[in-house]
Amino acid sequence: MAEDQVAKLQEQVEALTKRVNKVQDEAEVRKLHHKYGYYLDKCLYKQVVDLFADHPDTIVEFLGGRYRGKPGVRRLYIERFQRNFVAGRNGPVHGFLLDHAMMQDIIDVSPSGEHAWGRWRALMSAGVHGSVADTHPRGRNAAGEPRQWWEGGVYENEYIKEGGVWKIWKYRYFAFWHGEHQSGWAATKPNYVPFAETVYPDDPLGPDELVEQKLLWPDTRCVPFHYPHPVTGEEVEKDDLRAPAFGKDVGTAEPALSLEDGR
Numbered sequence: 001m002a003e004d005q006v007a008k009l010q011e012q013v014e015a016l017t018k019r020v021n022k023v024q025d026e027a028e029v030r031k032l033h034h035k036y037g038y039y040l041d042k043c044l045y046k047q048v049v050d051l052f053a054d055h056p057d058t059i060v061e062f063l064g065g066r067y068r069g070k071p072g073v074r075r076l077y078i079e080r081f082q083r084n085f086v087a088g089r090n091g092p093v094h095g096f097l098l099d100h101a102m103m104q105d106i107i108d109v110s111p112s113g114e115h116a117w118g119r120w121r122a123l124m125s126a127g128v129h130g131s132v133a134d135t136h137p138r139g140r141n142a143a144g145e146p147r148q149w150w151e152g153g154v155y156e157n158e159y160i161k162e163g164g165v166w167k168i169w170k171y172r173y174f175a176f177w178h179g180e181h182q183s184g185w186a187a188t189k190p191n192y193v194p195f196a197e198t199v200y201p202d203d204p205l206g207p208d209e210l211v212e213q214k215l216l217w218p219d220t221r222c223v224p225f226h227y228p229h230p231v232t233g234e235e236v237e238k239d240d241l242r243a244p245a246f247g248k249d250v251g252t253a254e255p256a257l258s259l260e261d262g263r
Contacts, residue, residue: 025109028166029116029159036168037102037122043086043093045077053160053167059261061172064195064214065207066261072200072208080205084137095132099125108227116159116166117226122173124151127181141180148181154223156259170261177217188217213257219243224259 032051039047052058052073060067060076067076086093104121127148133139141147158170178192179185195214200206215221222241228234244253 021113022109025113025116025166026107029107029109029118030105032159032166032168033105033118033120033155033157034102037100041098041100043082043089043091043096043098045082046090048077049074051168052171053162053169055160055162055169057169057261059170059172061170061211061261062207063175063193064197064211065199066209066211068208075200075205076207083205093136095129096136096138097125097127097129106227114161115169118155118157118159119226120155120157122151122153122155124153126151141182143182145182150177150179150181150185151175152177156223156226158226172259172261174215174223174257176215176219176223179217185217190216192216213255215257219254221254221257224257226259 036048036051039045039051049070052060052070054070056069058069058073060073062076067073082088082090085096085098101123102120103123104119106119107116108118109116125148128136128139128146130146133146138147153173153175156172156174157168159166160169161167175193177185178188180187193216195216196203196207196210198206199210200208215223220243222236222243224241225236229236238256239250241256242250242253244250
C-alpha cells in the first residue's frame with residue numbers, strides 16, 4: 001500500500017476515533033444525569049453527593065441560592081434535604097413520593113472531551129399518601145389536605161471529567177412552575193417554594209451566597225441556552241428571553257436570566 005494511502009487511512013481512523021469518543025462521552029453524561037435522577041427519587045442523598053466533582057468551582061444553583069464546593073453540595077442534599085424529607089436517613093421513607101422524569105436532553109461535549117454541557121427538562125410528581133399525612137412534616141397543604149404537587153423545571157448543567165470519570169460540575173436548576181394536584185397550576189400562590197434569604201453560616205442549612213435572579217410561576221422567562229441555534233448559529237437575543245405582560249413593552253419585564261455563576 002502506498003504511503004499516501006496509509007496516511008489517509010490513519011487520518012480516517014483518527015477522525016472516526018474522535019467521533020466515537022464524542023458519542024461515548026455524550027452517552028456517559030446522559031447516564032450520569034439519569035442516574036442522578038434515580039438516586040434523587042429515592043432520597044439516596046449520599047449517592048447523589050458522590051456524583052458531584054471535587055473541583056473547588058463546583059456549584060449547585062437552586063431556589064435563589066448558590067451552594068459552592070463539595071461542602072455546599074453536602075449541606076443542601078444531606079443536611080437539608082435528607083433531614084427534612086426522610087428524617088436523616090439515606091433512602092426513602094414509607095408514603096413519601098418524589099418522582100423526577102428527566103427528559104428532552106441536549107448534550108454537547110468540548111473538543112477536549114473533558115467538559116460538557118447539558119440541558120434537560122424535569123417533570124416531578126411529589127407528595128404523600130393519605131396514611132402518612134399526619135406523620136410526615138410535608139404531609140398536608142394549607143387547606144389541610146394530603147399534600148400532592150407537580151413541578152416543572154429546566155437544568156442547564158456543566159460536567160467535567162475527574163480521573164477519567166464524568167461528574168456534575170455546575171448544576172443550575174430552574175423550577176419554573178408548580179401546581180397543587182387538587183387545584184392545578186392556575187391557582188398556585190406566589191413564592192410557592194420560598195427562596196433562600198439567609199446565607200451560611202447564619203443559616204446552618206443555607207446557601208453560600210444569594211442569587212438575585214429568581215424564577216417561579218407565573219414568571220415565564222426563558223432559561224438561557226448553552227448552545228447556539230443549530231441552523232443560523234446565532235444566540236437568542238436577551239430581550240427575547242424576557243417575559244413581559246401580554247401586549248406590554250419588553251422593557252417593563254424582569255431582566256433576562258443568566259447562566260453566569262459569579263466566577
